């Protein structure tokens with residue numbers, strides 16, 4: 038979203054947008070979604086009354102990031118009074134339906150409609166979360182494809198509902214008979230099933246409306262400066278556009294900065310490669326807030342590490358450039374001299390070896 042004011046290289050705009058209710062954080066696997074969503078939730082907890090972070094990635098690692106075990110119920114994060122976390126698995130079929138027979142029947146029907154079980158459990162979770170009255174909810178999402186499927190869930194449910202209706206018309210009271218056969222009373226019969234789907238549809242429509250409202254919802258794309266990630270970010274941004282979901286923040290993680298004397302050819306080559314993609318990111322997303330994060334020598338694990346790293350989300354990272362100071366240049370000259378001496382010694386050794394070999398060879402003639 039274009040704005041007249043200068044676009045800051047931070048996520049300050051998200052912290053300032055008091056109306057935001059849903060913040061999605063997504064991108065390719067391993068780029069730093071969990072790290073970034075955890076830090077965003079910590080930063081939001083400083084300006085909001087209550088924050089909930091939900092991981093919808095089946096490969097949960099909120100527990101690793103915060104070094105605390107979380108479950109599918111919101112749990113207070115240690116050291117905070119208003120930050121809660123939960124890990125849900127949207128691909129698991131709903132286990133909480135009453136009655137075994139009905140359970141089976143329901144999953145049979147659900148299996149007939151691809152993605153419906155996932156959509157249903159996502160919807161149930163959203164319904165539950167909505168009643169909890171958090172001031173803002175941050176989603177640590179699964180890699181792109183999975184997330185896009187979840188965002189399509191309103192239409193999946195709609196299709197599901199239509200299919201159920203057509204089944205109902207086709208088979209008349211058969212479903213009811215089946216449910217009776219399973220020993221399930223009317224409370225969980227065919228009408229209850231349809232009612233449940235219908236009820237869910239209301240939640241879906243309501244949530245869908247909220248997701249499409251840029252005052253309430255935004256999607257933060259996390260990436261790294263590499264081709265595949267750039268490509269995937271573009272795909273994600275386009276899909277979000279299609280779903281009418283607002284997105285105007287990109288976080289580029291794991292950026293290498295030239296802050297020390299880098300003699301490694303590999304590192305230098307990777308920096309050049311990163312620069313190429315960084316330029317492309319800035320060109321493609323000139324109307325986005327782009328936050329660059331440095332690649333650290335160690336992982337970002339535990340609340341203290343997350344808090345320390347969070348500074349880079351609100352103040353653009355400034356590399357410590359030591360290049361050019363006298364001490365640094367002296368150290369560099371002496372290192373290069375040492376390398377030269379070593380190389381000369383090695384060359385001398387090789388030359389001597391060669392001469393010996395040539396000498397031996399001459400004896401044979």
Ligand SMILES: Nc1ncnc2c1ncn2[C@@H]1O[C@H](COP(=O)(O)OP(=O)(O)O)[C@@H](O)[C@H]1O
Pocket residue numbers: 065066067068069070071072073098290291292330331332333334335336337338
């Ligand atoms: N800028 C960084 N520097 C060093 N390690 C990082 C950085 N960002 C993330 N990590 C580490 O990389 C790993 C993957 O990050 P994570 O946030 O779990 O990615 P994702 O959720 O996208 O799979 C984690 O171990 C995390 O601590």
Ligand SMILES: [Mg+2]
Pocket residue numbers: 070071072094096097098177
């Ligand atoms: Mg993750």
